[in-house]
Amino acid sequence: QKEVEQNSGPLSVPEGAIASLNCTYSDRGSQSFFWYRQYSGKSPELIMSIYSNGDKEDGRFTAQLNKASQYVSLLIRDSQPSDSATYLCAVKEVKAAGNKLTFGGGTRVLVKP
Amino acid sequence: GAGVSQSPRYKVAKRGQDVALRCDPISGHVSLFWYQQALGQGPEFLTYFQNEAQLDKSGLPSDRFFAERPEGSVSTLKIQRTQQEDSAVYLCASSLDRNTEAFFGQGTRLTVV
Numbered sequence: 693q694k695e696v697e698q699n700s701g702p703l704s705v706p707e708g709a710i711a712s713l714n715c716t717y718s719d720r721g722s723q724s725f726f727w728y729r730q731y732s733g734k735s736p737e738l739i740m741s742i743y744s745n746g747d748k749e750d751g752r753f754t755a756q757l758n759k760a761s762q763y764v765s766l767l768i769r770d771s772q773p774s775d776s777a778t779y780l781c782a783v784k785e786v787k788a789a790g791n792k793l794t795f796g797g798g799t800r801v802l803v804k805p
Numbered sequence: 806g807a808g809v810s811q812s813p814r815y816k817v818a819k820r821g822q823d824v825a826l827r828c829d830p831i832s833g834h835v836s837l838f839w840y841q842q843a844l845g846q847g848p849e850f851l852t853y854f855q856n857e858a859q860l861d862k863s864g865l866p867s868d869r870f871f872a873e874r875p876e877g878s879v880s881t882l883k884i885q886r887t888q889q890e891d892s893a894v895y896l897c898a899s900s901l902d903r904n905t906e907a908f909f910g911q912g913t914r915l916t917v918v
Contacts, residue, residue, distance in 0.1 A: 698847075726906060735896055735909040736848065780847055784904075792861055793838060793898070793907055795847040 695719060696783050698796035706804055711768040713799050715781030718762070724784040725757055725764045729777045730798065736780055740766065771803045807831075809910035811897050817916045818887045826882045826913045830899030838907060839872055839882050840896040848896055854880060855903070887917045 697716045705711045713727075724743050728736035742748045742755040742764065754767040764783075768775055778798040785792055810829040818824050830837050836855055840848035841864075850864040856877035865872070869888075874880040884891055894914050898907040 696847075724904060728909075735912045738906050738908060741906050782907075792850060792853060794850060795840075797847040 694796070695794050696781055696796035698779075698781050698799045700797055701800040702802050703799055704802045704804060705771050707771060707773060709771050711771050711775065711801055711803070713766040713768075713779050713781075713801070714763060715765065715796055716763045717781075717783045717794075719783070719785055719794075720759075720762065721785045722783045725755070726782040726784070726793075727753075727755060727764075727766045728780040728782060728795075730780055731777045768801075771801075773803050773805055776801060776803045809897055809899050809908055811895075811910035811913050813913060814911060815914050815916075817918060820888060820917055821886050822917075823883065823885045824887055824915065826884075826895050826897075826915070828880045828882070828897030828899075828910060830878065830880070830897070831901075831908060833901065834899035835877075835902050836900040836907070837874060837880050838898045838900075839880070840898065841866075842894045842896055842912070844893075851882070851895075884915075887915075889917050891915060892917045 695718050727740040729739050730736045740755040742757045748755045752769045756765045778800045780798045781796040783794050812827045838853050839851040842848045852872045853861040854874040869885045871883045894912045896912045898909045900907040
């Protein structure tokens with residue numbers, strides 16, 4: 693079992709709709725959670741970070757964290773064709789000996805005009 | 806500089822050749838990560854530095870891979886006797902400290918022929 697799991701997609705949504713992405717993680721020691729967007733051929737770009745249970749909103753993006761259930765999600769409201777990309781969930785566990793940021797395999801999102 | 810800088814952007818190596826990939830993190834960033842990303846996959850953790858100390862190298866796939874950050878700033882990932890399976894994009898990321906967001910460079914695409 694991978695440490696961070698995501699549905700690979702593609703998740704196809706019509707323009708203007710809400711895209712909902714989910715991510716589960718296995719390590720209960722995880723403390724920080726991030727969503728990155730990666731366009732084809734480009735490097736990952738940070739779009740959201742969340743550290744405590746609940747919702748965090750930034751523009752059209754909302755991240756949700758539930759540590760008890762070990763999942764984190766991302767909602768994209770009013771989806772635009774420019775949102776078409778792969779979305780990577782990343783989980784950080786801070787340990788005394790290090791600091792490991794682990795990624796899921798990514799969910800590919802396609803927003804159709 | 807304004808962001809994480811990696812060089813070269815592209816590298817073609819003949820099988821058996823040694824390569825060195827450079828990462829220049831954001832100024833003042835303590836934490837530095839190296840990742841390997843195969844086509845269609847999420848980034849896979851290779852190694853982590855806190856300043857000049859390599860605190861976690863559990864992701865390095867073999868003893869042909871070596872990373873260093875001697876002065877706590879620029880880092881080099883070296884791959885000896887490259888194999889075809891080493892072909893991937895190598896990503897470097899840095900963060901201000903152990904708890905904050907990591908920002909990625911543009912990556913080095915390595916092709917071993």
